[in-house]
Amino acid sequence: MxxxxxxxxxxxxxxxxxxxxxxxxxxxxxxxxxxxxxxxxxxxxxxxxxxxxxxxxxxxxxxxxxxxxxxxxxxxxxxxxxxxxxxxxxxxxxxxxxxxxxxxxxxxxxxxxxxxxxxxxxxxxxxxxxxxxxxxxxxxxxxxxxxxxxxxLEDAAPMACGGLTVFSPMYRFGVKKGMKVGIAGLGGLGHFAVQFAAAMGAEVVVFTHQQDKVEDAKKMGASDVVLTTDKDWNQKYSFALDYLLVTIDVSKALPLTDLTSMLYVNGVCHLCCMPDDPIEAFQTQSLAANGASISVNHVGNKIEAEEMFRLAADKNVxxxxxxxxxxxxxxxxxxxxxxxxxxxxxxxxxxx
Amino acid sequence: MxxxxxxxxxxxxxxxxxxxxxxxxxxxxxxxxxxxxxxxxxxxxxxxxxxxxxxxxxxxxxxxxxxxxxxxxxxxxxxxxxxxxxxxxxxxxxxxxxxxxxxxxxxxxxxxxxxxxxxxxxxxxxxxxxxxxxxxxxxxxxxxxxxxxxxxLEDAAPMACGGLTVFSPMYRFGVKKGMKVGIAGLGGLGHFAVQFAAAMGAEVVVFTHQQDKVEDAKKMGASDVVLTTDKDWNQKYSFALDYLLVTIDVSKALPLTDLTSMLYVNGVCHLCCMPDDPIEAFQTQSLAANGASISVNHVGNKIEAEEMFRLAADKNVxxxxxxxxxxxxxxxxxxxxxxxxxxxxxxxxxxx
Incomplete structure (x- = not known):
């Protein structure tokens, strides 16, 4: 006992x-x-x-x-x-x-x-x-x-949800070297996502509305940071991303069609967020231009959790x-x- | 000339x-x-x-x-x-x-x-x-x-859009024997989708609100037909489908969360439709239960078109x-x- x-x-x-x-x-x-x-x-x-x-x-x-x-x-x-x-x-x-x-x-x-x-x-x-x-x-x-x-242990604990929730979908998608991955929103989940996507070998672009997070994003492994407060912020990466992981947790701050417009053909916009309110209504036309998908996950399984911890240990996440x-x-x-x-x-x- | x-x-x-x-x-x-x-x-x-x-x-x-x-x-x-x-x-x-x-x-x-x-x-x-x-x-x-x-020629002509629009996403997903594929809506696109999914080897379930189409659906290759006018119509295939292709072209007739609830883990709900009005607003929570995706396409490429015509010829679509x-x-x-x-x-x- x-x-x-x-x-x-x-x-x-x-x-x-x-x-x-x-x-x-x-x-x-x-x-x-x-x-x-x-x-x-x-x-x-x-x-x-x-x-x-x-x-x-x-x-x-x-x-x-x-x-x-x-x-x-x-x-x-x-x-x-x-x-x-x-x-x-x-x-x-x-x-x-x-x-x-x-x-x-x-x-x-x-x-x-x-x-x-x-x-x-x-x-x-x-x-x-x-x-x-x-x-x-x-x-x-x-x-x-x-x-x-x-x-x-104090790093592993917050990864158990905040890390796994972003790791599992990227792991299942197969994020790897040669891919261009966007991370939208740089909070608790986003900051893990940037590090894990970089650890998986991807080129990582961060989208944030906070100027004061730009340097942090780069230290976390981002190769570029786009301020979503800039005019036409989504133009630079139009049709460019293989995968975009969205951690913006407020529906009205989540410009779904602007985000999906940055995906290359059949790219995936993964919503790692559960805002209190519904996501904006969308027209299928807005996803048809690039044949994009919207996906969602619920944390990850045990195999993925332990893979994540190994990667974190190996790559210093x-x-x-x-x-x-x-x-x-x-x-x-x-x-x-x-x-x-x-x-x-x-x-x-x-x-x- | x-x-x-x-x-x-x-x-x-x-x-x-x-x-x-x-x-x-x-x-x-x-x-x-x-x-x-x-x-x-x-x-x-x-x-x-x-x-x-x-x-x-x-x-x-x-x-x-x-x-x-x-x-x-x-x-x-x-x-x-x-x-x-x-x-x-x-x-x-x-x-x-x-x-x-x-x-x-x-x-x-x-x-x-x-x-x-x-x-x-x-x-x-x-x-x-x-x-x-x-x-x-x-x-x-x-x-x-x-x-x-x-x-x-009179069969190939309507396949050039109505066929290709459903063939391309199923071909890219890799529909094949051993998969359970749902087709929601049995109109011009749906009737091609049932035939092509069956030709690809999948077990096909059709979802329609029209009783008078049940027998047709079976002749087209469906192994089961579910009437969406029945109470709890989405229960029978809860967590059961690998892929669900939706050809319902009217937003208010498109019950997105009922449809996605039928997908197995990481299944795909593919919207082969462009209603005049936006799709209902959805909460990511509703897709999180099975980690589902929503995808969209814009017709198909020439390679897929000619693959489709070969399959149609081979399998009598x-x-x-x-x-x-x-x-x-x-x-x-x-x-x-x-x-x-x-x-x-x-x-x-x-x-x-």
């Missing part, structure tokens, strides 16, 4: 989404495949902000959010094969799936119709899942990731982060909402 | 789009690569109706529409290598491209930014292109297709058509608008 306490920073009301209070909670029930992890770090993802502000709908309160969790294994179920007590481990935005459907059998567990979110979802035993702004998390082995020894004590999570979520963060807040444990 | 007269059935006003009158017109100027074709047949495509009704915007009048043209070569420019006088030949929705850009060099001439539509577009010499409801057409060799001897005299084109466009056609009107020459 581990003596982990499950205790976290919870909000009670979406109208008061910066007001957190410490509460004990019950994790999902133990199974043969569950692992208990003592949390050291947790990234703040914009999903957390969408959720706690009610932007994605009603939530269960009190709620502990956070799904970019890094920690140390303290207990393993008797069926766990890949982890032992003392291992470093990371958990992302998904905590469970049915394990029986076609998707689960195909290593597409992130598309299981019964997938369980890391927080604000119903676990296998009916409990509401609670996230990583907390002392500890219990997760089935399939949703716990190994990281290479050389990758710092890191979270550009501001570390703050977990007790200052209210300030953190406010900073994400206000787009003040450069580029990810990582909460450091101060409860345990 | 051929003694072809260029004369066609033209409309003068989008408000009077069923009123055609016979007019002489000037084709694009001759070049070394142009071919003059005496027209025998021309299909009526729904694009023609979108255009002449003004649904896609203002047009040049008088206008001869029609871009599913089948005929006999009567003259070839001195640079023409693949055709000789007397050959059968087919022309589709595109009549020219710049020939110099990256797309043209990549056999992606259908995505050339300077592509020229077969009618209502400005040709290389400034003339407005006129379509196939007429006695003759002049086209550069790149936009004139060969057909196998065993394929009737035919236009299910109603032949009408070209002089009855007004009745034809009305029948397309009212969705009365089963499944393609083909105009038979009566002017020459």
């Amino acid at each position: 581990s003596d982990l306490q499950f205790r976290g920073y919870a909000i009670n009301d979406t109208a008061k989404w910066t007001e957190f209070e410490v509460r004990d909670f019950e994790p999902m029930g133990e199974r043969d495949d569950t692992i208990d992890i003592e949390i050291k770090y947790c990234g703040i993802c914009s999903s957390d902000v969408h959720t706690i502000t009610g932007g994605w709908g009603d939530i269960n309160t009190p709620l502990v959010s956070g799904h970019e969790v890094g920690g140390i294994v303290r207990k393993v179920g008797k069926g766990v094969k890949g982890f032992k007590v003392g291992d470093r481990a990371v958990v992302g935005a998904q905590i469970d799936s049915c394990g029986k459907c076609r998707q689960c059998g195909d290593n597409q567990e992130n598309y299981c119709p019964k997938q369980v979110d890391t927080y604000n979802a119903e676990a296998w035993d009916g409990k509401i899942t609670q996230g990583g702004y907390s002392t500890a998390i219990r997760a089935p082995e399939r949703f716990v990731f190994h990281i290479p020894d050389s990758l710092p 890191r979270a550009w982060k501001e570390m703050i004590p977990m007790s200052q999570v209210g300030k953190g979520v406010q900073g994400v909402k206000n787009n003040e963060v450069r580029y990810r807040y990582v909460l450091k444990q101060d409860l345990a | 051929s003694d072809l007269q260029f004369r066609g059935y033209a409309i003068n006003d989008t408000a009077k789009w069923t009123e055609f009158e016979v007019r002489d017109f000037e084709p694009m100027g001759e070049r070394d690569d142009t071919i003059d074709i005496e027209i025998k047949y021309c299909g009526i495509c729904s694009s023609d109706v979108h255009t002449i009704t003004g649904g896609w915007g203002d047009i040049n009048t008088p206008l001869v529409s029609g871009h599913e043209v089948g005929g006999i070569v009567r003259k070839v420019g001195k640079g023409v290598k693949g055709f000789k006088v007397g050959d059968r030949a087919v022309v589709g929705a595109q009549i020219d491209s710049c020939g110099k850009c990256r797309q043209c060099g990549d056999n992606q001439e259908n995505y050339c930014p300077k592509q020229v539509d077969t009618y209502n577009a400005e040709a290389w010499d400034g003339k407005i292109t006129q379509g196939g409801y007429s006695t003759a057409i002049r086209a550069p060799e790149r936009f004139v297709f060969h057909i196998p001897d065993s394929l009737p 035919r236009a299910w058509k109603e032949m009408i005299p070209m002089s009855q084109v007004g009745k034809g466009v009305q029948g397309v608008k009212n969705n009365e056609v089963r499944y393609r009107y083909v105009l038979k020459q009566d002017l020459a």
Whole structure:
């Protein structure tokens, strides 16, 4: 038995989404495949902000959010094969799936119709899942990731959602040397996307409305940066990109047809974002000029997560982060909402 | 010199789009690569109706529409290598491209930014292109297709747009045996799509709101037909399709999220339609459950066109058509608008 306490920073009301209070909670029930992890770090993802502000709908309160969790294994179920007590481990935005459907059998567990979110979802035993702004998390082995020894835990944690969400679609598309890849939006997801696309060998062009991020983008690996506040900003790369990953998380700031106009024939505009409001209505005519596609993903699978961590270790991909004590999570979520963060807040444990 | 007269059935006003009158017109100027074709047949495509009704915007009048043209070569420019006088030949929705850009060099001439539509577009010499409801057409060799001897000209003509528009995206996706392909909408495009998907070896499921088309769909090669008027019609194939080709040409009849819900992980919903109005606004969340894509195309290239005709000849794909005299084109466009056609009107020459 581990003596982990499950205790976290919870909000009670979406109208008061910066007001957190410490509460004990019950994790999902133990199974043969569950692992208990003592949390050291947790990234703040914009999903957390969408959720706690009610932007994605009603939530269960009190709620502990956070799904970019890094920690140390303290207990393993008797069926766990890949982890032992003392291992470093990371958990992302998904905590469970049915394990029986076609998707689960195909290593597409992130598309299981019964997938369980890391927080604000119903676990296998009916409990509401609670996230990583907390002392500890219990997760089935399939949703716990190994990281290479050389990758710092505080960098790996925010990659578990923010990194994987951009890595998985680029990995599936087959981003590689010789391709020209655009990254639109340079926030938490975008800053990982630039680094991973460059690590995969692509020529990377960043599209941002923020002049003060231009130098950062280049340091992250961009070969060019286009300011979307410039007139006709989408002309320079007209018909030029093989792939464009969009991390702009506000519908009205997402100029879909301008973005897709930069794709070469049959290029893909991948929307790595879930704005509160619908994407602008579009006409198929606007995509027909280049036969473009629009695609979407939901995080990634375990194989991709561990590939990502290996690539990060090999190519020195890191979270550009501001570390703050977990007790200052209210300030953190406010900073994400206000787009003040450069580029990810990582909460450091101060409860345990 | 051929003694072809260029004369066609033209409309003068989008408000009077069923009123055609016979007019002489000037084709694009001759070049070394142009071919003059005496027209025998021309299909009526729904694009023609979108255009002449003004649904896609203002047009040049008088206008001869029609871009599913089948005929006999009567003259070839001195640079023409693949055709000789007397050959059968087919022309589709595109009549020219710049020939110099990256797309043209990549056999992606259908995505050339300077592509020229077969009618209502400005040709290389400034003339407005006129379509196939007429006695003759002049086209550069790149936009004139060969057909196998065993394929009737009156079947090949409507395939030049209605067939190619559905063939090209399925060919690029790689539809093949072992795949489950949905076809939504069983009109002019859909009826070709069912036949080609089956000819490529896929298991084909048709989605239609018309009970009276069920038996036809099966004869065309569908293994199952789902009536979209049934309650929960999209449940049976939830997460089941690899590819879904949508030929529903009216935005409000196009239930995008119901359609995409039927795709397996990373499946593609291909919109082979250009409704007058925008597609419904969508949330990325609705595509995230299966990581689906939405794609669009603009007809196909010459290589694909000639592949399509070979497959049609080999696998006995035919236009299910109603032949009408070209002089009855007004009745034809009305029948397309009212969705009365089963499944393609083909105009038979009566002017020459």
